Amino acid sequence: MSAYRDEDPRIHGIKTRIRVVPNFPKPGIMFQDITTLLLDPKAFKDTIDLFVERYKGKNISVVAGIEARGFIFGPPIALAIGAKFVPLRKPRKLPGEVISEEYILEYGRDCLEMHVGAVKPGERALVVDDLIATGGTLCAAMNLLERAGAEVVECACVIELPDLKGRERLNGKPLYVLIESH
Amino acid sequence: MATAEEQQDPRIARISSAIRVIPDFPKPGIMFQDITTLLLDTKAFKDTIDLFVERYRDKNISVVAGVEARGFIFGPPIALAIGAKFVPMRKPNKLPGKVISEEYSLEYGTDIMEMHVGAVEAGERALVIDDLIATGGTLCAAVKLLERVGVHVVECACVIELLGLKGRERLGDRPLFVLVNST
Numbered sequence: 001m002s003a004y005r006d007e008d009p010r011i012h013g014i015k016t017r018i019r020v021v022p023n024f025p026k027p028g029i030m031f032q033d034i035t036t037l038l039l040d041p042k043a044f045k046d047t048i049d050l051f052v053e054r055y056k057g058k059n060i061s062v063v064a065g066i067e068a069r070g071f072i073f074g075p076p077i078a079l080a081i082g083a084k085f086v087p088l089r090k091p092r093k094l095p096g097e098v099i100s101e102e103y104i105l106e107y108g109r110d111c112l113e114m115h116v117g118a119v120k121p122g123e124r125a126l127v128v129d130d131l132i133a134t135g136g137t138l139c140a141a142m143n144l145l146e147r148a149g150a151e152v153v154e155c156a157c158v159i160e161l162p163d164l165k166g167r168e169r170l171n172g173k174p175l176y177v178l179i180e181s182h
Numbered sequence: 183m184a185t186a187e188e189q190q191d192p193r194i195a196r197i198s199s200a201i202r203v204i205p206d207f208p209k210p211g212i213m214f215q216d217i218t219t220l221l222l223d224t225k226a227f228k229d230t231i232d233l234f235v236e237r238y239r240d241k242n243i244s245v246v247a248g249v250e251a252r253g254f255i256f257g258p259p260i261a262l263a264i265g266a267k268f269v270p271m272r273k274p275n276k277l278p279g280k281v282i283s284e285e286y287s288l289e290y291g292t293d294i295m296e297m298h299v300g301a302v303e304a305g306e307r308a309l310v311i312d313d314l315i316a317t318g319g320t321l322c323a324a325v326k327l328l329e330r331v332g333v334h335v336v337e338c339a340c341v342i343e344l345l346g347l348k349g350r351e352r353l354g355d356r357p358l359f360v361l362v363n364s365t
Contacts, residue, residue, distance in 0.1 A: 019279065021278040021279055024278040025275070025278070031278045033278050033279060035269075035270060035277065035279075035298055035301070038258070038261075038267060038268040038269070038270070039267040039268075039269070039301060040267070041261070041262070041265050041266060041267055044258075044261075044262065044267075044268065045262055048262065067251055068250055068251040068254055068270075068272075068276075069254075071251055071252075071254035071255050072254050072258050072268070072270070073258075075221070075227075075255050075256075075258060075259055076258055076259050076262055078221075078224075078227075079224075079227065079228055079231065079259055082224055083224065084221060084222045084223070084224055084227070085221040085222075085227065085255065086218075086221070086222070087218060087221070087251075087255070089251075092208070093251075094218065095204040095207040095208070095214045095216050096202065096204055096216060096218075115218055118218065118222060
Protein backbone atom coordinates (compact mmCIF):
# COMPACT_ATOMS: atom_id res chain seq x y z
CA MET A 1 0.00 0.00 0.00
CA SER A 2 1.39 3.36 -0.89
CA ALA A 3 1.23 6.55 1.07
CA TYR A 4 2.57 9.96 0.46
CA ARG A 5 1.79 13.02 2.44
CA ASP A 6 1.11 15.77 -0.04
CA GLU A 7 -1.72 17.15 2.13
CA ASP A 8 0.61 17.86 5.04
CA PRO A 9 1.56 21.54 4.92
CA ARG A 10 5.22 20.74 5.52
CA ILE A 11 5.52 18.80 2.26
CA HIS A 12 5.54 21.86 0.04
CA GLY A 13 8.54 23.35 1.81
CA ILE A 14 10.41 20.07 1.53
CA LYS A 15 9.60 19.62 -2.14
CA THR A 16 10.76 23.08 -3.13
CA ARG A 17 14.11 22.57 -1.38
CA ILE A 18 15.06 19.60 -3.55
CA ARG A 19 17.21 20.64 -6.49
CA VAL A 20 16.98 18.84 -9.82
CA VAL A 21 20.32 18.59 -11.61
CA PRO A 22 19.98 17.64 -15.30
CA ASN A 23 22.26 15.11 -16.97
CA PHE A 24 23.83 13.73 -13.80
CA PRO A 25 25.45 11.23 -13.51
CA LYS A 26 24.89 10.82 -17.24
CA PRO A 27 22.88 12.44 -20.06
CA GLY A 28 19.13 12.11 -19.74
CA ILE A 29 19.02 11.62 -15.99
CA MET A 30 17.32 14.34 -13.93
CA PHE A 31 19.11 13.90 -10.61
CA GLN A 32 17.15 14.63 -7.44
CA ASP A 33 19.62 16.48 -5.22
CA ILE A 34 18.67 16.40 -1.53
CA THR A 35 21.73 18.37 -0.40
CA THR A 36 19.80 21.61 -0.83
CA LEU A 37 17.10 20.27 1.48
CA LEU A 38 19.78 19.77 4.14
CA LEU A 39 20.69 23.46 3.88
CA ASP A 40 17.25 24.43 5.19
CA PRO A 41 17.14 23.46 8.88
CA LYS A 42 13.35 23.75 9.10
CA ALA A 43 12.70 21.68 5.97
CA PHE A 44 15.25 19.05 7.05
CA LYS A 45 13.66 18.87 10.51
CA ASP A 46 10.18 18.61 8.96
CA THR A 47 11.40 15.71 6.79
CA ILE A 48 12.61 13.80 9.82
CA ASP A 49 9.50 14.71 11.86
CA LEU A 50 7.19 13.31 9.17
CA PHE A 51 8.92 9.93 9.36
CA VAL A 52 9.18 9.97 13.16
CA GLU A 53 5.48 10.74 13.55
CA ARG A 54 4.67 7.76 11.37
CA TYR A 55 6.97 5.26 13.09
CA LYS A 56 7.09 6.25 16.75
CA GLY A 57 5.26 3.79 18.94
CA LYS A 58 5.28 1.06 16.28
CA ASN A 59 7.79 -1.12 18.11
CA ILE A 60 10.49 -0.65 15.51
CA SER A 61 13.88 -1.58 16.93
CA VAL A 62 16.03 -1.23 13.78
CA VAL A 63 16.47 1.53 11.24
CA ALA A 64 18.68 0.37 8.37
CA GLY A 65 20.12 3.08 6.17
CA ILE A 66 21.62 2.57 2.74
CA GLU A 67 25.04 4.09 2.06
CA ALA A 68 25.54 6.97 1.76
CA ARG A 69 22.48 9.24 1.66
CA GLY A 70 20.49 6.82 3.80
CA PHE A 71 23.08 7.61 6.50
CA ILE A 72 21.82 11.21 6.55
CA PHE A 73 18.13 10.44 7.13
CA GLY A 74 18.28 7.13 9.01
CA PRO A 75 20.14 8.08 12.21
CA PRO A 76 17.96 11.06 13.17
CA ILE A 77 14.89 8.85 12.73
CA ALA A 78 16.49 6.03 14.73
CA LEU A 79 17.45 8.35 17.58
CA ALA A 80 13.97 9.86 17.77
CA ILE A 81 12.12 6.53 17.84
CA GLY A 82 14.62 4.77 20.11
CA ALA A 83 15.82 2.27 17.51
CA LYS A 84 19.34 1.20 16.65
CA PHE A 85 20.88 2.32 13.37
CA VAL A 86 22.37 -0.26 11.03
CA PRO A 87 24.42 0.95 8.05
CA LEU A 88 24.09 -1.08 4.86
CA ARG A 89 27.25 -0.61 2.84
CA LYS A 90 29.08 -1.22 -0.41
CA PRO A 91 31.55 -4.13 -0.32
CA ARG A 92 34.63 -4.04 1.89
CA LYS A 93 33.61 -1.00 3.92
CA LEU A 94 32.28 -2.81 6.98
CA PRO A 95 35.20 -4.17 9.02
CA GLY A 96 33.59 -7.15 10.71
CA GLU A 97 31.97 -10.32 9.44
CA VAL A 98 29.23 -9.50 6.94
CA ILE A 99 26.43 -11.00 4.94
CA SER A 100 26.21 -9.85 1.32
CA GLU A 101 23.37 -9.47 -1.15
CA GLU A 102 24.05 -9.05 -4.83
CA TYR A 103 21.71 -7.04 -7.00
CA ILE A 104 21.33 -6.11 -10.66
CA LEU A 105 22.15 -2.68 -12.06
CA GLU A 106 21.30 -1.30 -15.46
CA TYR A 107 24.72 -2.56 -16.58
CA GLY A 108 26.26 -5.17 -14.33
CA ARG A 109 25.82 -5.91 -10.66
CA ASP A 110 26.54 -4.44 -7.26
CA CYS A 111 26.54 -5.73 -3.73
CA LEU A 112 25.20 -4.52 -0.40
CA GLU A 113 26.55 -5.74 2.96
CA MET A 114 25.40 -5.81 6.59
CA HIS A 115 27.32 -6.79 9.70
CA VAL A 116 26.55 -10.22 11.12
CA GLY A 117 24.88 -9.77 14.51
CA ALA A 118 23.63 -6.23 13.88
CA VAL A 119 20.07 -7.47 13.69
CA LYS A 120 18.40 -10.27 15.66
CA PRO A 121 15.63 -12.58 14.49
CA GLY A 122 12.20 -11.15 15.18
CA GLU A 123 13.26 -7.52 15.23
CA ARG A 124 11.02 -5.05 13.40
CA ALA A 125 12.92 -2.91 10.91
CA LEU A 126 12.63 0.09 8.64
CA VAL A 127 14.78 0.58 5.57
CA VAL A 128 15.60 4.21 4.78
CA ASP A 129 17.11 5.82 1.70
CA ASP A 130 16.84 9.28 0.18
CA LEU A 131 15.19 8.02 -3.01
CA ILE A 132 13.67 4.95 -4.67
CA ALA A 133 14.23 4.60 -8.41
CA THR A 134 14.22 1.04 -9.81
CA GLY A 135 14.06 -0.41 -6.30
CA GLY A 136 17.11 -2.64 -6.76
CA THR A 137 19.03 -1.28 -3.79
CA LEU A 138 16.03 -1.27 -1.47
CA CYS A 139 15.22 -4.81 -2.48
CA ALA A 140 18.75 -5.94 -1.64
CA ALA A 141 18.50 -4.14 1.70
CA MET A 142 15.22 -5.87 2.54
CA ASN A 143 16.70 -9.23 1.63
CA LEU A 144 19.64 -8.71 3.97
CA LEU A 145 17.36 -7.89 6.89
CA GLU A 146 15.02 -10.79 6.18
CA ARG A 147 17.92 -13.22 5.85
CA ALA A 148 18.95 -12.16 9.35
CA GLY A 149 15.43 -12.95 10.55
CA ALA A 150 14.12 -9.41 10.91
CA GLU A 151 10.69 -8.30 9.75
CA VAL A 152 10.81 -5.34 7.38
CA VAL A 153 7.83 -3.24 8.43
CA GLU A 154 8.22 -0.59 5.71
CA CYS A 155 10.65 1.08 3.35
CA ALA A 156 10.82 4.85 3.71
CA CYS A 157 12.23 7.33 1.21
CA VAL A 158 12.06 11.08 0.81
CA ILE A 159 11.50 10.81 -2.97
CA GLU A 160 9.96 8.24 -5.31
CA LEU A 161 10.45 8.16 -9.08
CA PRO A 162 7.20 6.31 -9.87
CA ASP A 163 7.91 5.91 -13.58
CA LEU A 164 10.74 3.51 -12.74
CA LYS A 165 8.29 1.17 -10.94
CA GLY A 166 10.48 0.56 -7.93
CA ARG A 167 7.42 -0.01 -5.77
CA GLU A 168 6.63 -3.19 -7.71
CA ARG A 169 10.10 -4.57 -7.06
CA LEU A 170 9.47 -4.55 -3.32
CA ASN A 171 7.39 -7.74 -3.45
CA GLY A 172 4.40 -6.22 -1.72
CA LYS A 173 6.37 -4.64 1.09
CA PRO A 174 4.91 -1.27 2.03
CA LEU A 175 6.67 1.83 0.80
CA TYR A 176 6.21 5.29 2.30
CA VAL A 177 7.50 8.39 0.52
CA LEU A 178 7.09 12.10 1.06
CA ILE A 179 7.39 13.25 -2.55
CA GLU A 180 6.80 11.78 -5.98
CA SER A 181 8.78 13.09 -8.92
CA HIS A 182 7.76 12.34 -12.50
CA MET B 183 43.04 20.74 23.90
CA ALA B 184 39.75 19.16 24.90
CA THR B 185 38.48 15.70 25.47
CA ALA B 186 35.35 14.89 27.40
CA GLU B 187 37.33 12.06 29.02
CA GLU B 188 39.38 14.60 30.96
CA GLN B 189 36.18 15.85 32.52
CA GLN B 190 35.17 12.22 33.06
CA ASP B 191 31.61 12.64 31.92
CA PRO B 192 29.83 9.50 33.15
CA ARG B 193 28.47 8.81 29.67
CA ILE B 194 31.93 8.36 28.15
CA ALA B 195 32.64 4.92 29.62
CA ARG B 196 29.66 3.33 27.93
CA ILE B 197 30.41 5.06 24.62
CA SER B 198 34.00 3.86 24.73
CA SER B 199 33.10 0.27 25.51
CA ALA B 200 30.48 0.22 22.75
CA ILE B 201 33.18 0.75 20.10
CA ARG B 202 34.48 -2.50 18.64
CA VAL B 203 38.14 -2.86 17.67
CA ILE B 204 38.78 -5.06 14.66
CA PRO B 205 42.39 -6.16 14.16
CA ASP B 206 44.04 -6.16 10.74
CA PHE B 207 41.39 -4.15 8.91
CA PRO B 208 41.65 -2.85 6.24
CA LYS B 209 45.16 -4.30 6.23
CA PRO B 210 47.52 -6.14 8.61
CA GLY B 211 48.67 -4.13 11.59
CA ILE B 212 45.74 -1.73 11.68
CA MET B 213 43.39 -1.90 14.69
CA PHE B 214 40.17 -0.58 13.17
CA GLN B 215 37.84 1.39 15.43
CA ASP B 216 34.35 0.21 14.48
CA ILE B 217 31.61 2.61 15.48
CA THR B 218 28.80 0.49 14.05
CA THR B 219 28.48 -1.30 17.40
CA LEU B 220 28.02 2.09 19.09
CA LEU B 221 25.06 2.71 16.77
CA LEU B 222 23.46 -0.52 18.03
CA ASP B 223 23.43 0.80 21.60
CA THR B 224 20.60 3.32 21.56
CA LYS B 225 21.58 4.97 24.84
CA ALA B 226 25.26 5.25 23.91
CA PHE B 227 24.46 6.65 20.45
CA LYS B 228 22.10 9.22 21.96
CA ASP B 229 24.70 10.13 24.60
CA THR B 230 27.30 10.61 21.86
CA ILE B 231 25.10 13.09 20.05
CA ASP B 232 24.07 14.81 23.30
CA LEU B 233 27.69 15.39 24.31
CA PHE B 234 28.34 17.25 21.05
CA VAL B 235 25.04 19.13 21.14
CA GLU B 236 25.61 20.33 24.70
CA ARG B 237 28.98 21.70 23.66
CA TYR B 238 27.83 23.49 20.50
CA ARG B 239 24.22 24.52 20.97
CA ASP B 240 24.71 28.13 22.02
CA LYS B 241 27.79 28.86 19.94
CA ASN B 242 26.05 30.46 16.93
CA ILE B 243 27.08 27.66 14.60
CA SER B 244 25.16 27.69 11.34
CA VAL B 245 26.96 24.88 9.47
CA VAL B 246 27.77 21.31 10.37
CA ALA B 247 29.98 19.73 7.70
CA GLY B 248 30.21 15.93 7.77
CA VAL B 249 32.85 13.89 6.00
CA GLU B 250 31.65 10.97 3.89
CA ALA B 251 30.50 8.46 4.93
CA ARG B 252 30.62 7.98 8.71
CA GLY B 253 30.50 11.74 9.26
CA PHE B 254 27.03 11.51 7.68
CA ILE B 255 25.88 9.42 10.65
CA PHE B 256 26.94 11.84 13.41
CA GLY B 257 26.68 15.20 11.64
CA PRO B 258 22.96 15.42 10.80
CA PRO B 259 21.63 14.65 14.30
CA ILE B 260 23.93 17.35 15.69
CA ALA B 261 22.91 19.82 12.98
CA LEU B 262 19.21 19.19 13.59
CA ALA B 263 19.56 19.65 17.34
CA ILE B 264 21.47 22.94 17.12
CA GLY B 265 19.47 24.38 14.21
CA ALA B 266 22.35 24.36 11.72
CA LYS B 267 22.42 23.24 8.12
CA PHE B 268 24.21 20.01 7.21
CA VAL B 269 26.78 20.03 4.41
CA PRO B 270 28.11 16.70 3.11
CA MET B 271 31.81 16.62 2.15
CA ARG B 272 32.21 13.91 -0.46
CA LYS B 273 34.57 11.86 -2.59
CA PRO B 274 34.82 12.98 -6.23
CA ASN B 275 31.93 12.63 -8.65
CA LYS B 276 29.27 12.06 -5.99
CA LEU B 277 27.89 15.59 -5.60
CA PRO B 278 25.73 16.44 -8.62
CA GLY B 279 26.11 20.20 -8.74
CA LYS B 280 29.03 22.53 -9.17
CA VAL B 281 31.74 21.78 -6.61
CA ILE B 282 35.01 23.01 -5.22
CA SER B 283 37.70 20.37 -4.65
CA GLU B 284 40.61 19.95 -2.27
CA GLU B 285 43.34 17.42 -2.82
CA TYR B 286 44.98 15.79 0.17
CA SER B 287 47.72 13.25 0.88
CA LEU B 288 47.17 9.63 1.78
CA GLU B 289 49.78 7.22 3.03
CA TYR B 290 50.29 6.26 -0.62
CA GLY B 291 49.05 8.80 -3.15
CA THR B 292 46.37 11.44 -2.87
CA ASP B 293 42.60 11.74 -2.68
CA ILE B 294 40.11 14.52 -3.31
CA MET B 295 37.28 15.93 -1.22
CA GLU B 296 34.46 18.03 -2.66
CA MET B 297 31.81 20.45 -1.43
CA HIS B 298 28.93 22.04 -3.34
CA VAL B 299 29.42 25.63 -4.41
CA GLY B 300 26.92 27.78 -2.56
CA ALA B 301 26.38 25.39 0.33
CA VAL B 302 28.03 27.82 2.72
CA GLU B 303 28.55 31.57 2.77
CA ALA B 304 31.50 33.66 3.86
CA GLY B 305 31.28 34.55 7.52
CA GLU B 306 29.35 31.47 8.60
CA ARG B 307 30.55 29.56 11.66
CA ALA B 308 31.09 25.84 11.11
CA LEU B 309 31.84 22.54 12.76
CA VAL B 310 33.52 19.68 10.92
CA ILE B 311 32.45 16.20 12.02
CA ASP B 312 33.88 12.77 11.38
CA ASP B 313 33.77 9.54 13.37
CA LEU B 314 37.52 9.43 13.88
CA ILE B 315 40.71 11.47 13.44
CA ALA B 316 43.84 9.52 12.50
CA THR B 317 46.51 11.43 10.54
CA GLY B 318 44.14 14.38 10.15
CA GLY B 319 44.46 14.50 6.37
CA THR B 320 40.73 14.18 5.69
CA LEU B 321 39.69 16.64 8.37
CA CYS B 322 42.29 19.11 7.20
CA ALA B 323 40.96 18.92 3.63
CA ALA B 324 37.43 19.56 4.89
CA VAL B 325 38.59 22.54 6.94
CA LYS B 326 40.43 23.99 3.95
CA LEU B 327 37.39 23.69 1.70
CA LEU B 328 35.36 25.71 4.18
CA GLU B 329 38.10 28.27 4.84
CA ARG B 330 38.59 28.81 1.12
CA VAL B 331 35.06 30.21 0.89
CA GLY B 332 35.43 32.39 3.96
CA VAL B 333 33.81 30.19 6.60
CA HIS B 334 35.18 30.24 10.14
CA VAL B 335 35.75 26.68 11.35
CA VAL B 336 34.98 26.92 15.06
CA GLU B 337 36.04 23.36 15.88
CA CYS B 338 36.57 19.87 14.51
CA ALA B 339 34.69 17.18 16.40
CA CYS B 340 35.23 13.44 16.33
CA VAL B 341 34.04 10.52 18.40
CA ILE B 342 37.54 8.97 18.48
CA GLU B 343 41.09 10.29 18.28
CA LEU B 344 43.92 7.90 17.43
CA LEU B 345 46.80 9.20 19.48
CA GLY B 346 50.26 8.90 18.00
CA LEU B 347 49.27 9.69 14.41
CA LYS B 348 49.65 13.44 14.97
CA GLY B 349 46.25 14.35 13.61
CA ARG B 350 45.86 17.12 16.14
CA GLU B 351 49.15 18.65 14.99
CA ARG B 352 48.06 18.58 11.38
CA LEU B 353 45.10 20.77 12.30
CA GLY B 354 47.50 23.37 13.64
CA ASP B 355 45.83 25.84 15.91
CA ARG B 356 42.33 24.81 14.88
CA PRO B 357 40.53 23.34 17.90
CA LEU B 358 39.72 19.62 18.05
CA PHE B 359 37.19 18.03 20.42
CA VAL B 360 36.94 14.26 20.83
CA LEU B 361 35.06 11.97 23.18
CA VAL B 362 37.38 8.96 23.28
CA ASN B 363 41.13 8.54 22.86
CA SER B 364 42.67 5.37 21.53
CA THR B 365 46.31 4.38 21.27
